[in-house]
Amino acid sequence: MIEQIKARFTPKQYFVELLFGVVALLGLYLIIAWSSYSPIDSTWSVSSYQPETINKAGFLGAWLVDLFFALFGYIGNIIPFVLFIAPIYFIRTKLVDSLTWTRFSLRMMGFVLMLCGLTMLTALLFSDPVYYLSGGVLGGMLTAWLLPVLGKFGALLLAIALSSVGFVLCSGASLILLLVKFYHWLTIKNEEPTTENSTPVAEHNVQSTPITAEPSAKETRKNDFVDVTHFAKPEIKGLTPKTETQEQVVESSVVEETQEVMPQIIPTTISQATPHVQIESVDVSDFDQTQFDFQLKSDTPLPTVTIHDDYSSLMEKPVELELPTPVVKEESAVDFGQDFPTMPTISLAENESKTAFTVSLSDSPAVAHKDEDDEHFYALQKQFEEREAQRLAEMEQRAKALDAEDLFQNITTVSEREEQPEKQAPVYKPYENSLIHPLLQPTQTHTAKPTTPMPTLDLLDQHSAQTHEITEAEIIETSRHISQKLRDFGVKAEVEDVLVGPVVTRYELALQPGVKASKVTGIDRDLARALSFNSIRVAEVIPGKPYIGIEVPNKHRQTVWLRDVLNTPVFLQSKYLLPMALGKDISGEPIIIDLAKTPHLLVAGSTGSGKSVGVNTMILSLLFKVKPSEVKFIMIDPKVVELSIYNDIPHLLTPVVTDMKKAANALRWCVEEMERRYQLLSKLFVRNIEGYNEKIAQAEEMGLPIPNPIWKPGDSMDTMPPALEKMSYIVVIVDEFADLMMVAGKQIEELIARLTQKARAVGIHVILATQRPSVDVITGLIKSNIPSRIAFTVVQRNDSRTILDQNGAEALLGRGDMLYLGNGTTDLVRIHGAFMSDDEVRRIADDWRAREKPEYIDAILESVDDNDEEAKGASSDGDLDELFDEVTEFVVSTGTTSTSSIQRRFRVGFNRAARIMDQLEEQGIISAMQNGKREVLARRGEY
Ligand SMILES: Nc1ncnc2c1ncn2[C@@H]1O[C@H](COP(=O)(O)OP(=O)(O)OP(=O)(O)O)[C@@H](O)[C@H]1O
Numbered sequence: 001m002i003e004q005i006k007a008r009f010t011p012k013q014y015f016v017e018l019l020f021g022v023v024a025l026l027g028l029y030l031i032i033a034w035s036s037y038s039p040i041d042s043t044w045s046v047s048s049y050q051p052e053t054i055n056k057a058g059f060l061g062a063w064l065v066d067l068f069f070a071l072f073g074y075i076g077n078i079i080p081f082v083l084f085i086a087p088i089y090f091i092r093t094k095l096v097d098s099l100t101w102t103r104f105s106l107r108m109m110g111f112v113l114m115l116c117g118l119t120m121l122t123a124l125l126f127s128d129p130v131y132y133l134s135g136g137v138l139g140g141m142l143t144a145w146l147l148p149v150l151g152k153f154g155a156l157l158l159a160i161a162l163s164s165v166g167f168v169l170c171s172g173a174s175l176i177l178l179l180v181k182f183y184h185w186l187t188i189k190n191e192e193p194t195t196e197n198s199t200p201v202a203e204h205n206v207q208s209t210p211i212t213a214e215p216s217a218k219e220t221r222k223n224d225f226v227d228v229t230h231f232a233k234p235e236i237k238g239l240t241p242k243t244e245t246q247e248q249v250v251e252s253s254v255v256e257e258t259q260e261v262m263p264q265i266i267p268t269t270i271s272q273a274t275p276h277v278q279i280e281s282v283d284v285s286d287f288d289q290t291q292f293d294f295q296l297k298s299d300t301p302l303p304t305v306t307i308h309d310d311y312s313s314l315m316e317k318p319v320e321l322e323l324p325t326p327v328v329k330e331e332s333a334v335d336f337g338q339d340f341p342t343m344p345t346i347s348l349a350e351n352e353s354k355t356a357f358t359v360s361l362s363d364s365p366a367v368a369h370k371d372e373d374d375e376h377f378y379a380l381q382k383q384f385e386e387r388e389a390q391r392l393a394e395m396e397q398r399a400k401a402l403d404a405e406d407l408f409q410n411i412t413t414v415s416e417r418e419e420q421p422e423k424q425a426p427v428y429k430p431y432e433n434s435l436i437h438p439l440l441q442p443t444q445t446h447t448a449k450p451t452t453p454m455p456t457l458d459l460l461d462q463h464s465a466q467t468h469e470i471t472e473a474e475i476i477e478t479s480r481h482i483s484q485k486l487r488d489f490g491v492k493a494e495v496e497d498v499l500v501g502p503v504v505t506r507y508e509l510a511l512q513p514g515v516k517a518s519k520v521t522g523i524d525r526d527l528a529r530a531l532s533f534n535s536i537r538v539a540e541v542i543p544g545k546p547y548i549g550i551e552v553p554n555k556h557r558q559t560v561w562l563r564d565v566l567n568t569p570v571f572l573q574s575k576y577l578l579p580m581a582l583g584k585d586i587s588g589e590p591i592i593i594d595l596a597k598t599p600h601l602l603v604a605g606s607t608g609s610g611k612s613v614g615v616n617t618m619i620l621s622l623l624f625k626v627k628p629s630e631v632k633f634i635m636i637d638p639k640v641v642e643l644s645i646y647n648d649i650p651h652l653l654t655p656v657v658t659d660m661k662k663a664a665n666a667l668r669w670c671v672e673e674m675e676r677r678y679q680l681l682s683k684l685f686v687r688n689i690e691g692y693n694e695k696i697a698q699a700e701e702m703g704l705p706i707p708n709p710i711w712k713p714g715d716s717m718d719t720m721p722p723a724l725e726k727m728s729y730i731v732v733i734v735d736e737f738a739d740l741m742m743v744a745g746k747q748i749e750e751l752i753a754r755l756t757q758k759a760r761a762v763g764i765h766v767i768l769a770t771q772r773p774s775v776d777v778i779t780g781l782i783k784s785n786i787p788s789r790i791a792f793t794v795v796q797r798n799d800s801r802t803i804l805d806q807n808g809a810e811a812l813l814g815r816g817d818m819l820y821l822g823n824g825t826t827d828l829v830r831i832h833g834a835f836m837s838d839d840e841v842r843r844i845a846d847d848w849r850a851r852e853k854p855e856y857i858d859a860i861l862e863s864v865d866d867n868d869e870e871a872k873g874a875s876s877d878g879d880l881d882e883l884f885d886e887v888t889e890f891v892v893s894t895g896t897t898s899t900s901s902i903q904r905r906f907r908v909g910f911n912r913a914a915r916i917m918d919q920l921e922e923q924g925i926i927s928a929m930q931n932g933k934r935e936v937l938a939r940r941g942e943y
Pocket of ligand 1: 559560605607608611612614771817832833834835
């Protein structure tokens with residue numbers, strides 16, 4: 001050890017460091033003298049004799065400080081500090097090692113120039129104090145000489161120039177760079193300016209820090225160098241590592257020879273060792289990096305490169321490190337090299353030989369310096385390779401001696417991977433006449449017709465139980481921390497209860513009497529910062545408890561799987577008409593709501609917060625519990641891909657609507673349907689859908705079907721009013737409501753408002769989802785009719801208030817974390833949304849598709865306006881519908897005369913089909929209705 005230390009120091013270094021040490025001590029002595037300076041002490045400039053010296057540093061200290069003041073005026077104040085700080089800085093940053101006489105002289109000269117400049121400046125700018133001149137004798141003399149020659153302005157300029165040049169020469173730093181850094185610091189771009197940052201590169205370049213020395217984590221960070229500390233570094237035990245002395249010699253020789261800066265590669269210790277042979281550090285110094293001091297500094301942040309400690313992976317993946325370019329070192333105190341660092345590439349790549357890896361340096365275009373540099377560079381590269389080969393040979397021998405050849409092979413041998421066959425240009429088949437492509441066909445899964453009455457939960461994946469990874473000690477520690485921090489903010493509270501949930505942990509606190517909960521809510525962000533959490537949420541009310549809750553995110557978040565939520569008695573045994581699972585609450589209890597009671601739902605949150613997954617969860621819960629005869633869906637999906645997975649399930653009243661114009665028609669149809677249902681309810685003297693369905697059931701039991709009381713002849717082809725059937729619930733789901741508002745804002749708003757105001761009693765429920773929680777989308781009119789709301793995470797408090805009328809959603813954690821505001825309450829419930837894969841959704845949809853076919857109602861998407869347009873067009877065109885010819889062909893060839901078959905065949909609404917039938921009758925193609933039937937009068941070929 002001592003030998004190693006000895007080897008590191010040369011007599012010159014000892015001497016210089018000693019000298020600097022003495023100067024620093026002198027500086028300290030002078031600082032004491034300066035701090036207790038008294039102008040009445042007997043000193044150089046004081047003629048009266050004082051028997052006692054007041055100065056704490058005695059006569060000598062008082063005398064010296066006075067001398068500085070007399071000679072340099074105000075600038076004399078800084079000299080003791082310079083004498084103290086400068087040597088310490090030089091020793092600490094090891095700049096001492098690189099100090100040459102030339103550089104030392106330049107620095108001293110710079111210092112003198114700076115002194116002259118600064119004393120002149122103070123002499124020119126400040127008035128003289130009582131005891132000495134403001135610029136001292138030096139400044140006074142210089143200004144006295146120069147003022148008559150240059151005038152005040154010229155003297156001022158000269159003083160500034162002298163100070164600047166002196167500073168540059170003395171410190172070796174670039175003035176421009178310092179200004180830039182200062183600017184960055186001012187604008188808080190440079191967050192951690194360190195003294196080292198201002199150190200000239202050239203001086204770092206020649207540092208003689210031994211390359212094999214393990215840098216401390218702190219040093220590594222401070223130096224801002226490329227951190228290759230994960231670089232696996234095996235050293236087989238028993239092999240004699242190269243001594244520091246050897247490295248030092250090689251290092252210094254090369255530095256002197258090349259005068260180039262190379263990146264420092266800092267080796268580290270491999271973490272895993274084989275059972276027999278302990279792997280220690282890769283002696284990266286053996287990689288010839290020892291020949292150079294690779295330390296580089298740059299103002300640009302360098303990436304931290306992590307290379308796995310597994311050598312095989314290293315071999316497989318060439319790693320490229322982008323580093324600042326070597327800067328040509330000049331033997332000068334001034335170096336601007338670091339101002340504009342350029343970037344060479346260091347790549348750790350495969351070598352064809354048995355070399356583990358090579359370090360190759362290639363100049364970036366910016367480095368395209370001189371030819372000499374290139375020569376140096378190639379010479380160095382060659383040297384690298386030679387030494388590498390030599391090193392490996394030595395290692396191999398040692399490994400043999402240790403019987404660790406296998407390990408050596410692992411480490412060094414580049415797996416001789418077979419040459420990749422050259423990539424063949426892909427051969428494409430031309431499209432020919434068809435654009436049919438197998439990948440453009442919908443993926444049809446043909447599920448056999450299920451035998452169970454309803455889909456079973458087996459369609460959902462089973463996931464293993466997850467455990468909480470929080471320990472009691474952690475909980476106690478956090479509780480203590482929370483109380484402490486609250487106290488710091490002036491709130492006295494003690495943690496009384498802790499609830500560990502799947503995503504967050506809630507610390508329930510009893511507040512000191514008289515302390516308002518809103519006081520804690522007001523400091524939630526500061527509290528989160530103080531507790532080092534991304535965000536915390538303060539629950540001002542915990543139902544049933546006299547506490548407030550502070551919810552902090554768990555370190556390890558669990559996923560709430562849909563199956564785990566549905567496979568609970570709460571859901572399976574629920575008697576709800578329209579049960580919808582949302583997820584689990586903080587304590588892990590499943591949360592199921594009844595849409596029939598909700599009765600409409602607004603779901604909002606920023607993009608990616610989990611809305612679509614949430615809406616899917618709701619739909620799937622209904623699909624598990626409710627039959628198509630009981631509930632029907634109208635799905636509106638402007639995003640096209642979110643809900644189209646449900647197309648053709650029997651619950652749909654119309655295919656998933658992706659065209660926003662048609663979506664408006666669908667809403668209009670819902671309003672008409674609502675009105676129709678209300679008429680029926682009034683005729684049956686019931687107040688809601690439940691009462692209506694009960695009456696129908698009674699009538700069925702009695703065997704006396706109720707004729708439709710609002711039917712009029714012509715409404716259908718029937719001659720008698722058809723019997724009333726049970727009404728199914730209708731759930732209208734809009735996945736992106738803002739898109740709908742964009743197409744027909746006011747109209748949509750009115751339709752939604754009408755539906756949400758009245759539709760509940762007739763079994764029509766609306767779920768609106770939007771990722772734009774702004775007041776132009778979620779308008780007051782809409783909000784006032786939808787009291788139940790779900791907020792996923794939002795960006796700002798305003799958004800939270802728009803959705804929930806209170807803060808909180810901005811503190812959610814995303815990915816399904818939501819706040820639920822139930823109908824008729826102001827208490828928010830935090831729920832962690834259930835999650836399921838797309839595959840699971842597909843399986844359930846397939847299961848229903850295999851059970852029944854949907855009965856779509858075409859009229860839903862037809863617009864009244866369209867019909868009007870068509871009607872207008874028809875009358876102006878001689879009263880014939882556009883489809884007249886086609887329908888005639890159809891009627892005559894098939895003999896079909898029913899309006900509903902025309903509706904189905906030509907996908908038109910009832911009104912239009914009936915009108916065409918009338919036209920056919922007028923034209924004598926079919927007869928008038930007799931006994932509810934028409935006959936085809938025309939023969940084929942006549943028309
Ligand atoms: N309950 C959940 N549990 C875990 N992860 C979830 C959950 N909900 C959503 N995520 C994750 O968040 C991602 C985004 O979810 P989702 O597509 O539902 O967001 P969104 O709000 O609908 O976004 P956008 O508005 O952009 O469509 C999902 O792909 C999923 O990875």
